[in-house]
Amino acid sequence: MQTLHETSALAPSACSRHAGQCSTCALRQYCVPQGLSNTDTDKLQSVIVNARAIRRGETLFRVGDTFDALYAIRSGSIKTVVTSANGRDQVMGLHLGGDALGLEGFDDGTHACRAVALEDSSVCVIPLSTFERACRETIAIHRRLLQLLSREVVRKSTQTMILGTLRADERVAALLLDISSRLTCRGYAGNEFNLRFTRDDMGSFLGITLETVSRTLSRFQAKGLLQADGKLIHILDFDGLRAV
Template sequence: MPEIRPLQVHHLKSACSSCSVLELCLPIGMTGEEVERLDTLIVQRFKVKKGAALYRTGDPLRSLYAVRIGSFKTCVVSVDGREQVTGFHIPGEMLGLDAISADAHACTAFALEDSEVCPIHFAQLEKLAQTLPSLQHNLNRLLSREIVRDHSMLMLMGNMNSDERLAAFLLNLSQRFSIRGYSSKEFVLKMRREEIGSYLGLRLETICRGIAHLRDQGLVEIAGRDVKILDMEGLKQMIAGCHRQPR
């Protein structure tokens, strides 16, 4: 269980219309005038220090949070105190959607590095969405994406062996970085191996063996947290079952 530090906030000016991840976030497909109306809901964005909790399990729903800079992990804690990582979030993605059904957060969100978020007051967002069909559509799209992500995770856990899970995880990150204009073949893991293992339902030693297996097959190079994908097609074929390993 990571140390829970108090949220450290540094207020900044905000403007959706000039944001570098505009096309990936809630305003996608909205007109300039509509984005300006959404701007009014974001009074100020703020920074979250590495290791700090943006919100915790049980906290009441007040805002959704668009990740502008940095990255986060979401997790739940079992009755015996063990942490289960439920997701990793990078710029352009939305945090806090888990709280909509019960008006309280079902997980805790920790910053994996010094990060910055744009808070969007949820009650005001719902009210604005009633007058902006494009905004309501985007909210529905975000919720649908969460459902699809959950389904993908269930398939990952149920149908893939450990090497395939790791390959799928790396490919998923590769695709998400690519969409944001970063390299799809070289990137840095902001999460620890233990956190990857928790997310994939694998032990730390299994993650370490999996990295060695992928390296031995000439698919990836991983040194510390630096990842270099050598054979993108090979990773995809592994997931597709073309080169399945014995279970």
């Protein structure tokens, strides 16, 4: 089965018919650099050659794929995964609408992880060559790239801290609060949301077992901190969850 990366080299006419419109995107305030003039916004929009749909379970790119494009999630959610030497998958991140994907490719020109859609999603495809040219021509776009890279550094540092210093229940609470905060920033409800991660994905991401995740969520529910109905999470007591 081909990845989206392998099928992304479409003719310009085909791409333009599906080009993402930054000016009308619901995530404009989160994704597009602040303070861009209309001309600069048009320039940024011109480098987005395609808005592509990805079905749940489809792979956007794999480890070793050539890094020739950045991706911005327009809708849905995507997880990034690496495979250890013993063949076990390790979930490295959960990415929501407005997040950029593929930034790790700046290191050596190839992707260092696998990106898999957690639900039916869509991404804006931004060819690296045209994006680099836009960065050279527009300081706001270049600054936005630095912000995205900085955000990834902070996110990875936070994950390292969570894995290295927090107990299992603290890790689960921190993840739920982080997802809530990120959804709120995007204008969505932060107290009730569908957790696109499976329990197994959560365990992999947090460095704990599936059973520990399930037991922890059950304890949180028994304490009145939240209600969990399948993937639907309803946070009832934010202060209590922060105090775990």
